[in-house]
Amino acid sequence: MTRAGILVTGNEVLSGAIADRNGPWLSERLRGHGVELAHTMVVADRPADLRAALEFLAREGIDLVITSGGLGPTADDLTAEVVGQFAGRELRLDAALEQRILAILLRNRAGWRSYSEEALRAGNRKQAIVPAGATILEPVGTAPGLIVQSEGPLVVVLPGPPSELRPMWATAAGTEPLSGLLARAGALEQRMLRLFGVPESEIALSLEAIERDGTALDRLEITTCLRRGEIEIATVFAPAARGDYDALVAGIRARHDDRLFSEDGASIDDQVAELLTGRTIAVAESCTGGLMAGRLTDRAGSSAYVLGGVVAYSNAAKTGFADVRPELIERYGAVSAEVAAALADGATARFGAQLGIGITGVAGPGGGSVDKPVGMVCLSVARLGGARIDRTVQLPGDRGTVRERTTTVTMHLLRRLLLTPEP
Amino acid sequence: MTRAGILVTGNEVLSGAIADRNGPWLSERLRGHGVELAHTMVVADRPADLRAALEFLAREGIDLVITSGGLGPTADDLTAEVVGQFAGRELRLDAALEQRILAILLRNRAGWRSYSEEALRAGNRKQAIVPAGATILEPVGTAPGLIVQSEGPLVVVLPGPPSELRPMWATAAGTEPLSGLLARAGALEQRMLRLFGVPESEIALSLEAIERDGTALDRLEITTCLRRGEIEIATVFAPAARGDYDALVAGIRARHDDRLFSEDGASIDDQVAELLTGRTIAVAESCTGGLMAGRLTDRAGSSAYVLGGVVAYSNAAKTGFADVRPELIERYGAVSAEVAAALADGATARFGAQLGIGITGVAGPGGGSVDKPVGMVCLSVARLGGARIDRTVQLPGDRGTVRERTTTVTMHLLRRLLLTPEP
Numbered sequence: 001m002t003r004a005g006i007l008v009t010g011n012e013v014l015s016g017a018i019a020d021r022n023g024p025w026l027s028e029r030l031r032g033h034g035v036e037l038a039h040t041m042v043v044a045d046r047p048a049d050l051r052a053a054l055e056f057l058a059r060e061g062i063d064l065v066i067t068s069g070g071l072g073p074t075a076d077d078l079t080a081e082v083v084g085q086f087a088g089r090e091l092r093l094d095a096a097l098e099q100r101i102l103a104i105l106l107r108n109r110a111g112w113r114s115y116s117e118e119a120l121r122a123g124n125r126k127q128a129i130v131p132a133g134a135t136i137l138e139p140v141g142t143a144p145g146l147i148v149q150s151e152g153p154l155v156v157v158l159p160g161p162p163s164e165l166r167p168m169w170a171t172a173a174g175t176e177p178l179s180g181l182l183a184r185a186g187a188l189e190q191r192m193l194r195l196f197g198v199p200e201s202e203i204a205l206s207l208e209a210i211e212r213d214g215t216a217l218d219r220l221e222i223t224t225c226l227r228r229g230e231i232e233i234a235t236v237f238a239p240a241a242r243g244d245y246d247a248l249v250a251g252i253r254a255r256h257d258d259r260l261f262s263e264d265g266a267s268i269d270d271q272v273a274e275l276l277t278g279r280t281i282a283v284a285e286s287c288t289g290g291l292m293a294g295r296l297t298d299r300a301g302s303s304a305y306v307l308g309g310v311v312a313y314s315n316a317a318k319t320g321f322a323d324v325r326p327e328l329i330e331r332y333g334a335v336s337a338e339v340a341a342a343l344a345d346g347a348t349a350r351f352g353a354q355l356g357i358g359i360t361g362v363a364g365p366g367g368g369s370v371d372k373p374v375g376m377v378c379l380s381v382a383r384l385g386g387a388r389i390d391r392t393v394q395l396p397g398d399r400g401t402v403r404e405r406t407t408t409v410t411m412h413l414l415r416r417l418l419l420t421p422e423p
Numbered sequence: 424m425t426r427a428g429i430l431v432t433g434n435e436v437l438s439g440a441i442a443d444r445n446g447p448w449l450s451e452r453l454r455g456h457g458v459e460l461a462h463t464m465v466v467a468d469r470p471a472d473l474r475a476a477l478e479f480l481a482r483e484g485i486d487l488v489i490t491s492g493g494l495g496p497t498a499d500d501l502t503a504e505v506v507g508q509f510a511g512r513e514l515r516l517d518a519a520l521e522q523r524i525l526a527i528l529l530r531n532r533a534g535w536r537s538y539s540e541e542a543l544r545a546g547n548r549k550q551a552i553v554p555a556g557a558t559i560l561e562p563v564g565t566a567p568g569l570i571v572q573s574e575g576p577l578v579v580v581l582p583g584p585p586s587e588l589r590p591m592w593a594t595a596a597g598t599e600p601l602s603g604l605l606a607r608a609g610a611l612e613q614r615m616l617r618l619f620g621v622p623e624s625e626i627a628l629s630l631e632a633i634e635r636d637g638t639a640l641d642r643l644e645i646t647t648c649l650r651r652g653e654i655e656i657a658t659v660f661a662p663a664a665r666g667d668y669d670a671l672v673a674g675i676r677a678r679h680d681d682r683l684f685s686e687d688g689a690s691i692d693d694q695v696a697e698l699l700t701g702r703t704i705a706v707a708e709s710c711t712g713g714l715m716a717g718r719l720t721d722r723a724g725s726s727a728y729v730l731g732g733v734v735a736y737s738n739a740a741k742t743g744f745a746d747v748r749p750e751l752i753e754r755y756g757a758v759s760a761e762v763a764a765a766l767a768d769g770a771t772a773r774f775g776a777q778l779g780i781g782i783t784g785v786a787g788p789g790g791g792s793v794d795k796p797v798g799m800v801c802l803s804v805a806r807l808g809g810a811r812i813d814r815t816v817q818l819p820g821d822r823g824t825v826r827e828r829t830t831t832v833t834m835h836l837l838r839r840l841l842l843t844p845e846p
Contacts, residue, residue: 012648014460016447017657023465024439037437038472042446042463049461056479060472074627163820204497225435234440283713283734289720290706290713293734297712300788300822308740310733311706311716317731317774321744351740365723397586399723 002064002185004030005057005153006040007050009070009079010160014044021162022068029169030064031236034185038062045076054086058152064181065153066169069160071143073127080146083157084131087150091129097136097144098128104142137171140164145171147178154181186238191245193233193252194262196412200226203233203256210251219244229408230268261415268411269298275418276305282351283309284322284343285359286334287377288403292359295407307351312343322346322358333372335360340378341390348384355417356382357410363402377406381413387420389413425487425608427453428480428576429463430473432493432502433583437467444585445491452592453487454659457608461485468499477509481575487604488576489592492583494566496550503569506580507554510573514552520559520567521551527565560594563587568594570601577604614668616656616675617685619835623649626656626679633674642667652831653691684838691834692721698841699728705774706732707745707766709757710784710800711826718830730774735766745769745781756795758783763801764813771807778840779805780833786825800829804836810843812836 006023013020023040030037038060043049050070057065070079084091102124127143130136137145141164146157156172158165172178195203203224211217219241223234233252237245253260261268283293283306293309296302312318315329323346324339332338343358361377368374375395382388391413395405429446436443446463453460461483466472473493480488493502507514525547550566553559560568564587569580579595581588595601618626626647634640642664646657656675660668676683684691706716706729716732719725733744738757741747746769747762755761766781784800791797798818805811814836818828 011644011646012657014450014463015454015646015657016450017646017648017655018650019442019447024442027437027439031438038467038469039476040437040465042465044461046461052479052483053462056475060475073624201496221434223434223438223440225440227441232440234435234438285713288717289725289729290708290716290718290732290734293713294711294717295713297734297736298823298826302712303736306712306734306736308734308736308744309713310744311713311720311729311731313720313726313729313731314774320773321731321733350743351737400721403721 002035002181003038003060003062004035004064004066005038005060005062007053007057007065007067008040008042009045009050009067010042011044011076013069014042022158022160022165025162025166026066026068026169029173031188031190033173033182034188035064035182045070045078047078047082050078050082051086054083054155058086058150062153064156064178066156066158068158068165071127071145071157071159073124073142077126079157080130083146083148083155084134087131087148087155089131089133089148092132093125094128094130094136097130098125101127101139101142101144104139135175135177137168137175140167147172147175149177154178188236188238189242189245191235191237192262192265193235193249193260194267195231195233195252195256195259196229196261196268198231198256198259200224200231203231206252206255209255210248213251215247215251216241216244217248220248222248229405261412268408268415269295272296272411272415272418273299273302275415276355278305279355279418280305280307280351280353281355281357282307282347282353283357283359284312284318284347285309285357286312286318286343287361287363288359288406289313291403292357292407292410295411307353310347310350318343318346318360322350335362335372335376335378337378337380337390337392340380340392341382341388344380344382344388348382354384355414356380356384357414358382359406359410361402361406363399363406365399375402377402377409379406379410379413381410381417383417383422386422387417389417425458425604426461426483426485427458427487427489428461428483428485430476430480430488430490431463431465432468432473432490433465434467434499436492437465445581445583445588448585448589449489449491449592452596454611454613456596456605457611458487458605468493468501470501470505473501473505474509477506477578481509481573485576487579487601489579489581491581491588494550494568494580494582496547496565500549502580503553506569506571506578507557510554510571510578512554512556512571515555516548517551517553517559520553521548524550524562524565524567527562558598558600560591560598563590570595570598572600577601611659611661612665612668614658614660615685615688616658616672616683617690618654618656618675618679618682619652619684619691621654621679621682623647623654626654629675629678632678633671636674638670638674639664639667640671643671645671652828684835691831691838692718695719695834695838695841696722696725698838699778701728702778702841703728703730703774703776704778704780705730705770705776706780706782707735707741707770708732708780708782709735709741709766710786711782711829712736714826715780715782715830715833718834730776733770733773741766741769741783745773758785758795758799758801760801760803760813760815763803763815764805764811767803767805767811771805777807778837779803779807780837781805782829782833784825784829786822786829788822798825800825800832802829802833802836804833804840806840806845809845810840812840
């Protein structure tokens with residue numbers, strides 16, 4: 001088994017000021033190549049800590065180390081230097097590389113009219129000082145990457161910004177000696193099942209039952225994970241265990257057919273986008289404040305089916321923009337199944353859409369009552385003059401969680417409505 | 424200096440299926456206590472890797488290790504066991520703890536009507552098996568936490584869900600022996616400056632100049648970070664270096680007064696929320712598809728000033744919901760400064776608000792042209808019958824980045840408008 005470690009550098013990541021997006025992304029790439037990830041380590045821009053992390057991974061017998069970050073022009077960018085020392089390589093200025101970086105810097109500089117050239121040039125030379133014998137990966141931004149062979153692991157040095165790291169990883173994966181290492185690892189299969197509306201403990205029980213029924217689950221690496229109100233069952237396996245995976249899927253399907261909504265990795269957003277093709281939809285939302293329309297318009301091409309939306313935060317807006325009758329609000333309250341249904345119908349009518357979504361609820365932290373506690377949300381999805389689903393749910397968590405979870409539940413109601421045959 | 428390591432366990436985190444929110448959060452808490460974080464490590468649910476990570480941190484002379492995750496009821500939850508072995512402690516069933524966990528499980532179970540009790544009981548006993556002599560931290564969810572003294576570091580074992588980990592950390596911090604360790608560490612000061620509209624390289628130049636002018640920046644731990652289009656300068660320092668920090672702030676203020684928008688840690692969202700107090704606002708947005716209204720309504724109490732919004736995705740919606748004259752769209756195009764201004768005015772008028780926001784642009788990846796490329800966004804913020812700011816910007820990045828960055832630029836325009844004295 002080929003094993004890897006990821007080394008994410010940077011005070012700003014370690015301190016939590018920015019979230020690490022490279023570790024998770026690289027992790028997925030490695031899995032695709034059949035490489036087992038042993039550790040992801042986040043270290044500050046302190047040479048001793050970075051060196052200690054490299055030596056730990058070497059001692060653990062790791063074959064491949066990927067570093068991210070610390071390739072910038074400033075004094076706290078130390079990765080190339082520390083990796084060079086770790087691999088026992090002298091550091092040398094690559095004059096041709098220096099010229100190529102300078103050309104990029106001067107081109108970029110055009111965007112900032114009023115600032116000095118001094119700062120841009122200062123770091124240029126530093127970025128071109130690389131360990132002897134390293135394979136250079138050409139800059140995507142301004143920082144070059146490196147592939148450095150040590151006596152222990154092969155070290156691939158990549159820049160921190162995800163927009164630079166991702167294309168450079170693709171280049172590195174096709175470049176010796178990394179390409180050879182990856183080819184020897186052999187690919188693993190990755191699959192994803194998604195369920196909605198079932199507790200995680202029940203999935204654990206199903207997995208035990210499936211194993212008792214004779215499926216060799218030990219040949220599958222199964223991770224179940226509760227995410228945004230959905231259960232994800234991620235499975236990694238060697239091609240030879242394909243039959244075991246099929247048996248797992250059959251077992252989950254048999255036990256949770258009504259809750260299993262995706263077997264091919266498609267997200268609920270993918271499914272709803274596909275089901276909306278050739279239709280039109282509009283939204284009238286209160287407590288989600290625009291997030292429902294924001295989620296529907298998240299993907300390219302959504303303008304073909306999203307006509308628009310109304311954030312009907314005030315009662316006047318509910319009446320003025322979505323034709324909710326004031327008597328309805330007076331009688332049942334702004335948060336009520338009746339008003340949610342009226343919002344859905346109002347959205348449909350006012351935008352001239354075929355489908356409408358209505359959302360009203362108590363996102364909190366204030367505004368709750370005994371009858372209508374924080375987390376109570378009334379939802380309605382309706383087809384113009386046709387089928388509809390009205391649902392009142394009680395969602396856990398803080399304001400942000402309630403708002404986000406509301407959009408997830410709505411996506412599932414919408415999927416169900418769209419799968420209902422039209423008369 | 425007291426040094427800490429964070430150990431995040433779980434296949435689902437290492438694999439990238441879910442993002443680690445505990446490392447960053449704990450990192451911030453540690454900094455507040457004056458503890459230097461050396462490493463955050465993410466390891467899979469493999470006992471050998473978890474053990475290796477603990478031993479690495481012990482070898483590095485780390486004083487405090489905080490683990491997150493691996494305390495659940497299923498077979499892959501191994502943290503208590505591995506930490507017990509690492510600390511040389513026998514594992515024992517705590518019968519009283521077992522009963523307390525069972526009571527929680529049965530109470531929670533009420534929520535899931537139709538599922539079996541078997542799965543819920545199965546893991547109960549396992550969760551009550553703890554290292555001898557460990558301090559028990561009572562469950563917030565169902566998993567108890569632990570404080571375990573080893574021959575090397577003190578190990579604090581916390582559950583993975585952030586909603587459980589956070590309150591349990593607060594409990595742990597007040598419990599011996601952790602409370603004693605934190606008290607000895609002594610607090611550090613943390614400050615944040617925020618700037619908008621200046622390149623990061625220029626900040627590096629300013630820091631060098633401030634140092635040349637005689638400020639001892641080596642007594643400050645400064646991290647600059649580009650986040651969502653803003654520059655953050657985070658600084659950590661011992662109380663004795665307060666004067667140096669004040670000199671740093673004065674230096675940044677002298678050089679970037681017009682770009683420095685926050686000296687007290689307040690975000691642009693905080694500032695806009697405060698400036699909107701006592702006013703009313705409405706939004707008419709196209710390419711952001713609801714995200715602008717979603718951002719404004721993100722915080723509790725926003726219903727006091729956000730009247731609502733319109734997601735005017737189609738031209739018909741721009742006309743029908745925000746009174747944009749069709750001739751304007753025909754003459755200048757849907758993405759134009761003229762239409763943005765009309766959207767802002769339409770939002771103000773239609774919602775009866777004092778302030779309006781209009782947004783129209785090309786979020787991409789399709790829909791761009793030579794005149795109006797992907798990333799071009801026209802923004803308008805306007806006071807009813809008063810001052811206004813109209814701005815057309817060219818934003819970099821993919822669809823998601825353009826949409827998010829648009830909301831940030833708009834927040835800054837709104838701040839500037841709100842700071843403009845009313846006649």
